[in-house]
Amino acid sequence: MAKDMTVRTERKRGEGVQFVYRVLRDDILNLVLPPGSPIDENQLAERLSMSRTPIREALVRLAGEGLVTTLPNRSTVVSNIDFLDLPSYFDALTLMYRVTTRLAAENRTPQDLTQIRALQDEYARAVEAQDAAAMIAVNRDFHAAIAEAGRNSYYTGMFSRLLDEGRRLLRIYYSSFNDQLPRRYVEEHEDIIAAIEARDIPRADRLATQHADQIVKKLQRLIAQDRRRHIEL
Amino acid sequence: MAKDMTVRTERKRGEGVQFVYRVLRDDILNLVLPPGSPIDENQLAERLSMSRTPIREALVRLAGEGLVTTLPNRSTVVSNIDFLDLPSYFDALTLMYRVTTRLAAENRTPQDLTQIRALQDEYARAVEAQDAAAMIAVNRDFHAAIAEAGRNSYYTGMFSRLLDEGRRLLRIYYSSFNDQLPRRYVEEHEDIIAAIEARDIPRADRLATQHADQIVKKLQRLIAQDRRRHIEL
DNA sequence: TGTATTTTGCTTGTCGACAAAATCCATGCG
DNA sequence: CGCATGGATTTTGTCGACAAGCAAAATACA
Numbered sequence: 122m123a124k125d126m127t128v129r130t131e132r133k134r135g136e137g138v139q140f141v142y143r144v145l146r147d148d149i150l151n152l153v154l155p156p157g158s159p160i161d162e163n164q165l166a167e168r169l170s171m172s173r174t175p176i177r178e179a180l181v182r183l184a185g186e187g188l189v190t191t192l193p194n195r196s197t198v199v200s201n202i203d204f205l206d207l208p209s210y211f212d213a214l215t216l217m218y219r220v221t222t223r224l225a226a227e228n229r230t231p232q233d234l235t236q237i238r239a240l241q242d243e244y245a246r247a248v249e250a251q252d253a254a255a256m257i258a259v260n261r262d263f264h265a266a267i268a269e270a271g272r273n274s275y276y277t278g279m280f281s282r283l284l285d286e287g288r289r290l291l292r293i294y295y296s297s298f299n300d301q302l303p304r305r306y307v308e309e310h311e312d313i314i315a316a317i318e319a320r321d322i323p324r325a326d327r328l329a330t331q332h333a334d335q336i337v338k339k340l341q342r343l344i345a346q347d348r349r350r351h352i353e354l
Numbered sequence: 355m356a357k358d359m360t361v362r363t364e365r366k367r368g369e370g371v372q373f374v375y376r377v378l379r380d381d382i383l384n385l386v387l388p389p390g391s392p393i394d395e396n397q398l399a400e401r402l403s404m405s406r407t408p409i410r411e412a413l414v415r416l417a418g419e420g421l422v423t424t425l426p427n428r429s430t431v432v433s434n435i436d437f438l439d440l441p442s443y444f445d446a447l448t449l450m451y452r453v454t455t456r457l458a459a460e461n462r463t464p465q466d467l468t469q470i471r472a473l474q475d476e477y478a479r480a481v482e483a484q485d486a487a488a489m490i491a492v493n494r495d496f497h498a499a500i501a502e503a504g505r506n507s508y509y510t511g512m513f514s515r516l517l518d519e520g521r522r523l524l525r526i527y528y529s530s531f532n533d534q535l536p537r538r539y540v541e542e543h544e545d546i547i548a549a550i551e552a553r554d555i556p557r558a559d560r561l562a563t564q565h566a567d568q569i570v571k572k573l574q575r576l577i578a579q580d581r582r583r584h585i586e587l
Numbered sequence: 588t589g590t591a592t593t594t595t596g597c598t599t600g601t602c603g604a605c606a607a608a609a610t611c612c613a614t615g616c617g
Numbered sequence: 618c619g620c621a622t623g624g625a626t627t628t629t630g631t632c633g634a635c636a637a638g639c640a641a642a643a644t645a646c647a
Contacts (some may be wrong), residue, residue: 134600134637136427163628172602173480174407177630178414185418193368194608194629213508216453274439279512292484367607396598405632410600427599427638521629 137171145170149188150288151254159196160189170253173348180268202289207344214287215333217280218264222329224271226303226317233270234318240266241310248303257291258302263310267317302339310334356376370404372413377402381457382421382432383521392429403576419515435522440577442551448522448566450499455562457504459555461499466503467551474543481536489536490524496543500550527576535572542568 132140145165148154160180166173180197183189190196223232240263247255261284268277309332316325378398381387393413399406413430416422424430458466473496478489494517501510540563549558 137601149506161628165441169427173629174601178600180413181411185415195610196628209506209508212506213512216449220449272440273445275442279446283508370631394598406599407631411630424599428640430596 132171136174138178138182139267141165141169141176142169142182145179146188147182149183150285150292152289152292154199156199156201156289158199160198161196179344187286202293204344207290210283210286210290211340212284213338215337217268217276217283218329218333219326221264221268221271221273221276221280222313222317222324222325224273224276225267226320226322226325228272229317229320233266234314237266237270237317241307241314244310245307248307253295254268254292257288257295260306261285261288266319270317289292290340294340294347306332323349370408370510371411371415374398374402374404374409375415377417379421379586380414382416383518383525385522385525387432389432389434389522393431393434394429401564404406411585420519437577440523443516443519444570444573447516448570449564450471450501450509451562452559454497454504454506454513455507455550456502456555457506457509458500459550459553459558461505462553464552467547470496470503470547471502474540474547477543479538481540486528490521490528493539494518494521500546503550508553510555523573527573539565539568563581 145160147156162173162176162180165176169176180189180191184191184197188200189197190200206321225237229237240259244256244259247259256276264284265277265281268280271277309328313328313332317330323347357442378387378393380475387393395409395413398409402409412422413422417424418432421433422430423433445549458470464469473482473492477489477492480492498514501513504510542561546558546561546565549561
């Protein structure tokens with residue numbers, strides 16, 4: 122029989138929605154709920170032992186972020202990853218990589234640098250441990266920290282959303298990860314940090330562009346492979 | 355006595371949330387509800403003659419877009435415009451002006467051009483009529499249409515949100531509008547359209563940058579004036 | 588008179604219930 | 618045998634109710 126997923130924690134008033142939101146968000150980004158999965162409100166309400174109202178509010182939030190799609194009068198489902206739109210996604214991602222890294226080189230404080238370095242260390246450990254899930258999550262946080270150092274809340278907001286969206290994509294294609302690329306990413310991160318520390322804006326821009334291209338190309342290759350496999354079945 | 359604001363339209367099931375959302379959004383963007391206004395759920399529920407549930411869902415959506423702020427266990431209020439963050443805003447706006455216009459020059463179809471021209475005509479009419487509200491709204495749609503022509507849904511999404519946010523700012527400072535600048539904007543729009551039609555990407559980029567700088571500088575001047583006025587009181 | 592504390596009133600967060608809509612399923616017809 | 622029809626069931630959208638939480642009013646006290 123399946124594991125009992127019921128969660129019956131005592132929660133303070135007001136924390137309910139946030140709790141549901143986080144649970145669902147994590148499950149979606151980690152592909153525990155793969156794209157297309159229907160989300161049953163009643164079932165969730167029972168599982169988390171709360172009423173449907175907070176569940177619905179969490180779903181509305183997720184829908185606002187595009188992680189979930191509500192079909193009127195029909196079930197809400199985990200949003201699909203639109204593969205036709207991937208070139209646009211890569212384009213936007215590369216642009217945000219560039220502008221956030223540039224701004225970081227311009228505005229970083231010493232505190233920002235220590236924070237960024239800490240995440241870089243964590244990333245290196247994840248690579249050493251061949252822990253793909255951790256690599257994906259920490260990589261996200263690493264670049265989010267760089268964006269923070271740029272001190273532009275609009276960019277950090279946009280970029281965070283793009284990176285979250287990307288987590289699902291990476292999860293699909295980087296699930297088994299045993300080549301030498303991650304190590305290369307570690308080195309590229311080091312270079313980026315150096316440029317940010319040196320306040321060398323053009324170099325930061327160049328490195329960020331290269332790094333983004335690197336990742337995008339790798340993903341495109343993996344996706345192309347995957348496509349071919351599907352066709353040849 | 356105040357006008358009776360009660361709205362008692364028969365609405366189909368499922369349209370309730372969208373209705374509230376649109377009413378509130380319009381009121382917020384048009385400063386009918388100025389920043390800081392508290393939004394009372396009960397009052398709204400009575401005014402729109404529906405229960406609090408759909409109202410809350412609409413508020414959650416608006417909170418997700420940053421247009422309202424929910425203080426836990428306290429009233430939700432219309433989000434303030436963060437004047438300290440304005441340089442960041444202008445920066446992000448300029449960037450999005452550039453990339454969307456570039457992409458439009460690259461990918462526009464004839465249909466896109468007719469759509470853009472239609473909005474440009476509408477804008478010119480608004481300028482002629484000295485209708486500031488219409489100018490602001492149509493200007494938004496004009497640039498959104500250019501973004502659409504660029505065929506990158508991530509950019510259009512980001513840009514739309516920035517433009518909406520900007521509507522409030524423009525509303526504050528462009529409420530009385532009687533100088534020669536709007537006419538200049540019309541001309542600049544014309545030039546941008548020409549560059550997009552000619553698929554001249556560098557020129558489109560340059561013109562978009564100039565146009566954005568123009569608007570940003572004007573706003574900064576108005577804001578600086580306003581600041582001084584406040585201080586001198 | 589001024590400050591600390593209780594009370595009161597109002598607003599929000601959550602709940603269970605109900606009705607409209609959609610889906611499912613069995614039956615009947617071509 | 619396939620497809621349409623219609624009722625039963627599930628699921629969503631909305632409602633009214635109620636308790637927890639906060640702010641201001643009222644009270645007690647120095």
